[in-house]
Structure formats: structure tokens, C-alpha cells
Amino acid sequence: MKPLIVLLLVFAISLIGFKLSKGTFELAEAGRIAMSAMLLFTAIGHFAFSKGMAMMVPDFIPNKVAVVYLTGLLEVAAAIGLFVPALRVWTGWLLILFLILVLPANIQASIKQINYQKGTLDGPGLSYLWFRVPLQMLFIAWTYLVAVR
Numbered sequence: 401m402k403p404l405i406v407l408l409l410v411f412a413i414s415l416i417g418f419k420l421s422k423g424t425f426e427l428a429e430a431g432r433i434a435m436s437a438m439l440l441f442t443a444i445g446h447f448a449f450s451k452g453m454a455m456m457v458p459d460f461i462p463n464k465v466a467v468v469y470l471t472g473l474l475e476v477a478a479a480i481g482l483f484v485p486a487l488r489v490w491t492g493w494l495l496i497l498f499l500i501l502v503l504p505a506n507i508q509a510s511i512k513q514i515n516y517q518k519g520t521l522d523g524p525g526l527s528y529l530w531f532r533v534p535l536q537m538l539f540i541a542w543t544y545l546v547a548v549r
Contacts, residue, residue, distance in 0.1 A: 401531070402441070403438050403441060403442050403535075403539075404535055404538075406434075406437055406438045406441045407434050407435065407437070407438040407539075407542070408434070410433060410434040410437040410438070411430055411431060411433075411434035414426075414429070414430035414433045414434060415427070415430045418430060428545075428546050431542060431545065431546035432482045432483065432488075432546045432547065434542075435479075435482060435539075435542060435543060435546060435547075436479040436480075436482050436483065437479075438539075439475045439476070439478055439479040439495075440475070440476065440479050442475055443472045443473075443475035443476045443479070444472075445472075445516070445517075446468050446469060446471055446472025446475065447469065447472055449516050449517050449519070450465050450468045450469065451465070451519040452514065452515065452516035452517055452518060452519035452520075453468040453516050454467075454468050455509070455512070455514045455516065455519060456505040456506070456508055456509040456514055456516055457505055457508075458504060458505065458508055471498075471502065474498060475498075478491055478494065478495045478498065481494075481495075482495075482546070482547055488547050489547065489548055491547060492543050492544065492546075492547025492548040493548060495543050495547065496540050496543050496544060496548070499536055499539050499540050499543065500540070503533070503536050506529075506532050506533075506536065507529065507532075507533075509523060509528075510523070510524070510525060510526050510527075510528045510529045510532065511525075511526065513525045
């Protein structure tokens with residue numbers, strides 16, 4: 401829920417800022433700023449809650465904490481890449497692939513009732529998927545619209 405709030409709030413602020421400063425709404429640029437802010441926000445979680453996030457990584461993947469740190473760094477790189485014109489489309493496609501690949505970790509977290517912030521097994525459970533899966537689809541569509549298209 402928090403990443404969605406960050407995305408929408410930064411998008412709205414960016415749109416207002418563009419309208420006031422340039423006299424026009426810069427939808428794609430505001431969308432990239434919002435996606436970048438959301439990625440930086442979620443990347444912080446990879447470092448602040450690495451133990452709990454490691455619990456989300458499927459069992460067949462070794463070095464779970466290192467994977468969590470790596471995916472956090474990938475989110476930071478994507479947040480930057482969205483603003484490099486020569487890399488924007490590649491960043492967009494790689495970010496879409498990344499969002500697809502991390503979805504199983506979110507599904508596993510729901511099945512195992514992982515509370516990634518506490519590193520415990522008292523999370524929201526399967527009901528969380530009713531929100532998380534559509535949210536992931538929104539992030540994918542958003543990325544496509546602001547970076548690839």
C-alpha cells in the first residue's frame with residue numbers, strides 16, 4: 401500500500417509542479433519521477449528489512465540476503481535509468497521483467513504469511529494477494545507507459 405501512495409502522491413505533486421512551472425502537464429515525465437521515487441522508497445526496504453525480505457525469496461535460490469541487497473540495488477539503478485534518455489527504453493523493459501520476476505516472492509510471502517518488516521510469520525496472508533497482484537500489474541503498465549511506449 402505504501403509504494404502505491406508514494407507513486408500517486410509524487411505523481412500528483414509532479415503534475416502540479418509542471419503545470420505551475422511550465423504551464424503544461426508533463427504526464428510521462430511526472431510518471432517517471434513518480435516511478436523513480438517509488439523504486440527508491442522500495443529499495444530502502446531491501447536494506448532496512450533485509451532479514452524479512454530474505455524470507456520472501458523462494459527456497460531454491462541461494463544467498464537470500466545477498467539477493468535482497470542486489471534487487472535493492474537494481475531498483476536504485478532502474479530509478480536512475482528512467483532519466484537517461486539513451487537507457488530509458490531498456491530500463492523500462494528490464495524493470496518490467498524485474499517486476500514479473502519478483503512477483504513469486506510476493507506470492508510466497510502471502511502464502512507463508514511473512515511480515516517482511518518484522519521478519520516474522522504473522523503477515524496478512526493470502527488476502528494480501530488480492531491487492532498485491534493487481535498492484536504489480538499497475539506497476540508494469542505504468543512502467544510501460546512512461547518508459548517504453
